[in-house]
Amino acid sequence: xxxxxxxxxxxxxxxxxxxxxxxxxxxxxxxFPDATVxxxxxxxxxxxxxxxxxxxxxxxxxxxxxxxxxxxxxxRLLDVRCQLSIxxxxxxxxxxxxxxxxxxxxxxxxxxxxxxxxxxxxxxAHYPDAKRIVEPSxxxxxxxxxxxxxAAAIGPRQNAERHALSILHFPIAGEVPNIxxxxxxxxxxxxxxxxxxxxxxxxxxxxxxxxxxxxxTPLSEGSINLKRLESRPIRGQPNKYRFYIxxxxxxxxPRVQAALAQTHADGxxxxxxGSYCSGTRFES
Numbered sequence: 001x002x003x004x005x006x007x008x009x010x011x012x013x014x015x016x017x018x019x020x021x022x023x024x025x026x027x028x029x030x031x032f033p034d035a036t037v038x039x040x041x042x043x044x045x046x047x048x049x050x051x052x053x054x055x056x057x058x059x060x061x062x063x064x065x066x067x068x069x070x071x072x073x074x075x076r077l078l079d080v081r082c083q084l085s086i087x088x089x090x091x092x093x094x095x096x097x098x099x100x101x102x103x104x105x106x107x108x109x110x111x112x113x114x115x116x117x118x119x120x121x122x123x124x125a126h127y128p129d130a131k132r133i134v135e136p137s138x139x140x141x142x143x144x145x146x147x148x149x150x151a152a153a154i155g156p157r158q159n160a161e162r163h164a165l166s167i168l169h170f171p172i173a174g175e176v177p178n179i180x181x182x183x184x185x186x187x188x189x190x191x192x193x194x195x196x197x198x199x200x201x202x203x204x205x206x207x208x209x210x211x212x213x214x215x216x217t218p219l220s221e222g223s224i225n226l227k228r229l230e231s232r233p234i235r236g237q238p239n240k241y242r243f244y245i246x247x248x249x250x251x252x253x254p255r256v257q258a259a260l261a262q263t264h265a266d267g268x269x270x271x272x273x274g275s276y277c278s279g280t281r282f283e284s
């Protein structure tokens with residue numbers, strides 16, 4: 001179930017990480033098939049674009065099942081200058097394809113670093129002698145493969161038609177789950193609603209032994225499940241940290257309210273950056 005936020009038609013533009021054919025672009029097109037898409041050069045550029053466009057929404061990756069947290073996204077969400085809210089979590093079940101030209105010997109394989117990491121065993125078994133060339137994105141990899149004799153690319157199969165390539169193998173490393181999760185960001189936070197099954201918080205704790213344990217204890221005692229936890233240094237303050245924390249449940253839930261009130265009484269400060277639904281899933 002999706003959260004209640006700015007209607008899909010109200011957003012004139014959806015900003016996402018490009019280039020065309022990237023996984024961010026793919027899930028943006030799946031979620032908002034009729035919207036105008038603004039492709040940005042990096043995650044920070046998505047945030048900067050949104051800061052000057054109150055009518056826009058943005059989609060950024062937050063976690064990959066193989067590679068973990070996307071730190072660039074975490075750092076921008078933790079920044080005190082960030083006024084955006086998480087309004088939905090989107091999940092992309094990534095199925096990777098090997099793209100190239102039938103009958104041609106594959107001497108080089110181009111891709112982003114993450115598909116190489118995910119498909120390492122498969123590549124060793126099927127293309128042990130092919131040189132791997134890391135590209136900024138899977139879209140750029142397909143572009144390079146299309147222009148280079150003896151080259152192939154790993155990426156979404158949708159890039160085959162876009163670059164006049166064929167699908168040589170699909171899926172590759174299909175037995176290993178490859179899930180990437182994204183946040184839909186907006187300027188207007190969701191209204192408190194108990195149907196939202198996730199809440200994200202920026203947390204600062206007193207500088208004393210056991211402070212993180214003391215923060216987590218009320219959540220445990222309230223049967224509130226912790227989903228994500230990441231500590232990041234506070235810029236310009238050596239040995240000081242902010243925590244990015246996600247919990248199950250909404251701030252409309254009395255159990256969540258009571259647990260957070262207890263953490264505040266113990267000295268923690270929290271900033272809510274979204275209560276939202278996390279069940280929207282797509283497959284590439």
